[in-house]
Amino acid sequence: MARITLDHIRHAYGIRPSAPNDYALREVNHEWSDGGAYALLGPSGCGKTTLLNIISGLLQPSEGRILFDGEDVTDLPPEARNIAQVFQFPVIYDTMTVYDNLAFPLRNRGVAEAAVKRRVEEILEMTGLPDRANRKARGLTADQKQKISLGRGLVRNDVNAILFDEPLTVIDPHMKWQLRSQLKKLHRQFGFTMVYVTHDQTEALTFADKVVVMYDGQIVQIGTPAELFVTPRHTFVGYFIGSPGMNVLPMQIDGATAVIGGERVDLGFAPPNKTAAKMEFGIRPEFVRIGREGHPVRIDKVEDIGRHKIVRATFAGQPVAAVMPEENEVPADARIAFDPKAINIYADSWRVERGA
Ligand SMILES: Nc1ncnc2c1ncn2[C@@H]1O[C@H](COP(=O)(O)OP(=O)(O)OP(=O)(O)O)[C@@H](O)[C@H]1O
Numbered sequence: 127m128a129r130i131t132l133d134h135i136r137h138a139y140g141i142r143p144s145a146p147n148d149y150a151l152r153e154v155n156h157e158w159s160d161g162g163a164y165a166l167l168g169p170s171g172c173g174k175t176t177l178l179n180i181i182s183g184l185l186q187p188s189e190g191r192i193l194f195d196g197e198d199v200t201d202l203p204p205e206a207r208n209i210a211q212v213f214q215f216p217v218i219y220d221t222m223t224v225y226d227n228l229a230f231p232l233r234n235r236g237v238a239e240a241a242v243k244r245r246v247e248e249i250l251e252m253t254g255l256p257d258r259a260n261r262k263a264r265g266l267t268a269d270q271k272q273k274i275s276l277g278r279g280l281v282r283n284d285v286n287a288i289l290f291d292e293p294l295t296v297i298d299p300h301m302k303w304q305l306r307s308q309l310k311k312l313h314r315q316f317g318f319t320m321v322y323v324t325h326d327q328t329e330a331l332t333f334a335d336k337v338v339v340m341y342d343g344q345i346v347q348i349g350t351p352a353e354l355f356v357t358p359r360h361t362f363v364g365y366f367i368g369s370p371g372m373n374v375l376p377m378q379i380d381g382a383t384a385v386i387g388g389e390r391v392d393l394g395f396a397p398p399n400k401t402a403a404k405m406e407f408g409i410r411p412e413f414v415r416i417g418r419e420g421h422p423v424r425i426d427k428v429e430d431i432g433r434h435k436i437v438r439a440t441f442a443g444q445p446v447a448a449v450m451p452e453e454n455e456v457p458a459d460a461r462i463a464f465d466p467k468a469i470n471i472y473a474d475s476w477r478v479e480r481g482a
Pocket residue numbers: 139140150168169170171172173174175176177325
């Protein structure tokens with residue numbers, strides 16, 4: 127397994143890019159540790175597949191270098207990078223049996239038959255297909271075929287990294303959860319460096335130790351699920367992670383006070399003077415209190431979703447969501463308050479550090 131360094135990578139599909147918008151990847155400059163489980167998360171078109179293909183060698187970046195354990199592999203073709211890749215749709219040999227499909231990557235490398243057998247049997251067990259071992263792949267369902275693709279990606283344990291590009295799209299929802307847990311278990315057991323592309327936050331947060339959030343051709347944050355929740359570095363991370371996402375309200379700063387449409391909210395710290403064009407106040411719905419204290423608010427709707435309820439309200443002319451425990455009542459003359467420790471301040475969409 128390898129440490130992966132992305133050294134000032136930029137990529138444009140068109141020729142002679144000039145403006146930032148000409149780049150599918152604007153600038154990626156990060157190091158991913160050996161044995162880490164990373165999820166690349168972001169909306170459609172943000173550059174996830176582009177970045178994954180640059181790592182695997184299917185695509186040459188327009189600028190920058192990629193290194194495995196410090197060794198420059200930018201000019202190496204995919205087969206020389208020693209990478210396993212699992213795609214969205216099955217890539218298997220229909221005329222081979224399930225067993226032979228799984229054995230193929232090992233036999234190709236000259237692994238002894240006894241070791242092939244041991245490993246293939248483990249993978250058959252993991253994918254829940256041991257009784258299909260001698261069947262031709264042709265007769266299998268789409269999700270069984272995709273499980274074999276996953277198995278082929280996992281069968282070798284001498285690869286630099288395993289890359290997954292939305293691998294569970296064709297798998298039914300119940301099995302999805304099971305396979306994701308198995309991937310996580312395998313990661314713990316063998317310490318593979320894994321990169322997993324998805325646009326589904328649940329998938330990313332349950333699979334990865336570190337989630338790499340991409341937006342508009344950039345990595346906007348790399349963090350643990352808890353870091354993405356508590357301190358989103360960019361307002362996009364706030365919106366995209368969480369359900370409902372973070373409340374983001376336009377504001378002005380006056381010392382240690384946020385002025386939001388005429389209401390003054392104490393921040394508990396004075397953000398430094400910023401020359402930003404746009405200042406915003408961010409707070410997750412879990413830290414918004416609806417009760418008898420605080421600022422005036424208009425309650426628009428209460429959604430009961432089981433263990434808690436989501437209150438949709440209007441504060442200082444802006445829509446705000448709050449998450450409340452099921453047993454709490456919304457009082458008739460409700461007020462709104464914000465937990466000062468959970469307030470994030472954004473200057474031109476980027477988080478301002480306390481004390482920065
Ligand atoms: N072969 C290509 N030629 C030209 N433009 C491309 C090509 N592949 C991707 N793009 C563009 O590059 C940008 C990033 O695409 P990419 O496929 O990397 O995004 P993604 O985050 O993986 O999206 P999705 O989740 O839809 O797969 C998009 O604007 C896309 O239209």
